[in-house]
Amino acid sequence: MRKSYQADIEVLKGIDIVIEPGEFFVLVGPSGCGKSTLLRMIAGLEEISSGELYIGGAYANKLKPSQRELSMVFQNYALFPHMTVEQNIAFGLHVKKLTKVEQSQRCQEAAEMLGLTPYLKRKPRELSGGQRQRVALARAIVTQDPICLMDEPLSNLDAKLRTKMRSEIRQLQRKLGITMIYVTHDQTEAMTMADRMMILNQGEVQQVGKPLDIYNxxxxxxxxSFIGAPPMNMVNGYIQNGNVHLPCDTTLPKIHQDLAGEFTIGIRPEHLVRATNTDEATLHATVTNVEMLGTETLINFQLTEKLQWTARWQGQHAVPLGEKVSFAIKAEDLVFFDDQTKTNTFLEGAEVI
Amino acid sequence: MTIGKKIFLYLLLILSGFIMFFPIVYAFMISFMQGGEVLQGKLIPENFTLTNYINAFEKVPLLRYLINSLVVSTVIMLGQLLLCSLAAFAFVFTKFKGKNLLFMLFISTMMIPWEATMVPNFQTVQSLGWLNSFPGLTIPFFAMAFGTFLLRQQFKTIPIELYEASQVSGISRFKFFLTVVLPISKTSLITLGIYCFLTAWNMYLWPLLVTNDEKVRTVQIGLKQMQTQEIASEWGVVMAGVMLVILPTLLLIFVGQKRLQEGLTRGAIK
Structure with a gap:
């Protein structure tokens, strides 16, 4: 399957991407970045201003939504309030020219897969949020279309249920082998579910790739800053003679020999470990807040007067507030972004668009 | 609320209720009175007989009129429901250029009193040769801005995702209208239906204009006719006719009151 866009001037700019069959592809970005618009363009609910969309190799710009052989799950589920669960699931099946028997058989299958069999005769308003979500899912899979589009399907659920549905959707997708295009603003969802993901910001593709590649x-x-929670720590600094100078009067010596100039320097919170005496590159700062989460501890500290960084330590550390703590930094954990373009200096030619 | 306040409030309500309802009660009483009793200023008839009612049916073809009214009102109700719901659907679920302008124009017709358009309407109906016919009585009332507005407000509460979901699954627009929009908007449709029926039933001026044949005349005209014929001598008969005419109205109000309130507020406020 291939789809490509060029410039929907207002909201989406020059998106060119191939989504493989059977792939779980996640579109992620902050609100208003155009990810839902992109999805709706794929579904045919929104017009494509320019560029071409191919579904399964066929030119699909002018196809009606129903001709694109895809199913869609909406954020508010879009269940028909006056129909029972069964009718909701089977709604639209008759268009596929199936016999009544086939219809009810498929309906049963889908319901069983999602554990909805006891609720088939109920109306949507008699169901809980998670069950409604399942009905919406069942309605999508019952059509047996090769592509399924999901528009923030989990955002109306509470945190616990969200985690559960996340893995359920993932398992379902694997089992059925459907191509899933999933829109979310939640980077955790994107990281945990995606085979590949695309990060959008203000209509522009920021990066496409496997979750871990993008994270690393x-x-x-x-x-x-968007991927990872807490986000990557960043600060403006410069490199001179291979030494990295941070604005907090800290110099990390002999880190990069072949770089020089101004950079935005980033490091993941988990890479800021507690310094032991032998570490060369260290950072001293005052602790301003400590969050103990059981398995890990988040430590906020004042890097400069205006800038706070966060470190993530494994285990439980009762660090007193106001104490000076030393953090060790390894050269390979640092990420350098060009001061002007804000792009990663070491990623030239890699999977960047 | 203290008990005293409550008693006061209820007394006030009963009193105003009585004042409001007095004409109807009085008419009801008169409908049982014989000849001179009305002129004597009596409030309660000496004996309750149905003679007036029987007379009412004999003096004018009241049954015929009642049936005519029923047909006209039902047809107007159905026609209005059909056209208004289709129009409202178009205003909510389809995209076309100048939609809002058109809707404004449509709504603005609510500000023109119906009487102002009566002359051109009459001429149209006349040139179509619809005088003294059911089409002439009903068709001019099919497209109503109020009904369209009420239903549009209701349809707008239907999430657009429902429409998109049916598009994705390949349901046609009309099928979506039939199987989703109409069932969801049941309450509003019933409200509008009752409202239309009552307005049509109580219509006087238009039927008077376009009919002069008792075959299609409605019951309101029949009443007037009865009054003119009787020349105020037999008020009892006239009032018996009145009672027969307002009966369906009252019944509808009592049966549909809850729905009527529900629907009117739901459509307008939400």
């Missing part, structure tokens, strides 16, 4: 090698400062 963010293409620019936006991706670095």
């Amino acid at each position: 090698h963010p293409a620019n400062t936006f991706v670095a």
Whole structure:
């Protein structure tokens, strides 16, 4: 499957991407970045201003939504309030020219897969949020279309249920082998579910790739701060004679020999470990807040007067507030972004667009 | 609320209710009175007989009129429901250029009193040769801005995702209208239906204009006719006719009151 866009001037700019069959592809970005618009363009609910969309190799710009052989799950589920669960699931099946028997058989299958069999005769308003979500899912899979589009399907659920549905959707997708295009603003969802993901900001593609690649090698400062919670720590600094100078009067010696000039320097919170005496590159700062989460501890500290960084330590550390703590930094954990373009200096030619 | 306040409030309500309802009660009483009793200023008839009612049916073809009214009102109700719901659907679920302007124009017709358009309407109906016919009585009332407005407000509460979901699954627009929009808007449709029926039933001026044949005359005209014929001598008969005419109205109000309130507020406020 291939789809490509060029410039929907207002909201989406020059998106060119191939989504493979059977792939779980996540579109992620802050609100208003155009990810839902992109999805709706794929669904045919929104017109494509320019560029071409191919579905399964066929030119699909002019196809009606129903001709594109895809199903869609909406954020508010879009269940028909006056129909029972069964009718909701089977709604639209008759268009596919199936016999009544086939219809009810498929309906049963889908309901069983999602554990909805006991609720088939109920109306949507008699169901809980998670069950409604499942009905919406069942309605999508019952059509057996090769592509399924999901527009923030989990955002109306509470945190616990969200985690559960996340893995359920993922398992379902694997089992059925459907191509999933999933829109979310939640980077955790994107990280945990995606085979590949695309990060959008203000209608522009920031980076496309496997979640871990993106996490480890963010293409620019936006991706670095958007992916990962807490986000990557960043600060403006410069490199001279291979020494990295941070604005907090800290110099990390002999880190990069072949770089020089101004950079935005980033480091993931988990890479700021507690310094032991032998570490060369260290950072001293005053602790301003400590959050103990059980398995890990988040430590906020004042890097400069205006800038706070966060470190993530494994285990439980009762660090007193106001104490000076030393953090060790390894050269390979630092990420350098060009001061002007904000792009990752070491990612030239990699999967960047 | 203290008990005293409550008593006061209820007394006030009963009193105003009585004042409001007095004409109807009085008419009801008169409908049982014989000849001179009305002129004597009596409030309660000496004996309750149905003679007036029987007379009412005999003096004018009241049954015929009642049936005519029923047909006219029902047809107007159905026609209005059909056209208004289709128009409202178009205003909510389809995209076309100048939609809002058109809707404004449509709504602005609510500000023109119906009487102002009566002459051109009459001429149209006349040139179509619809005088003294059911089409002439009903068709001019099919497209109503109020009904369209009420239903549009209701349809707008239907999430657009429902429409998109049916588009994705390949349901046609009309099928969506039939199987989703109409069932969801049941309450509003019933409200509008009752409202239309009552307005049509109570219509006087238009039927008077376009009919002069008792075959299609409605019951309101029949009443007037009865009054003129009787020349105020037999008020009892006239009032018996009145009672028969307002009966369906009252019934509808009592049966549909809850729905009527529900629907009117739902459509307008939300």
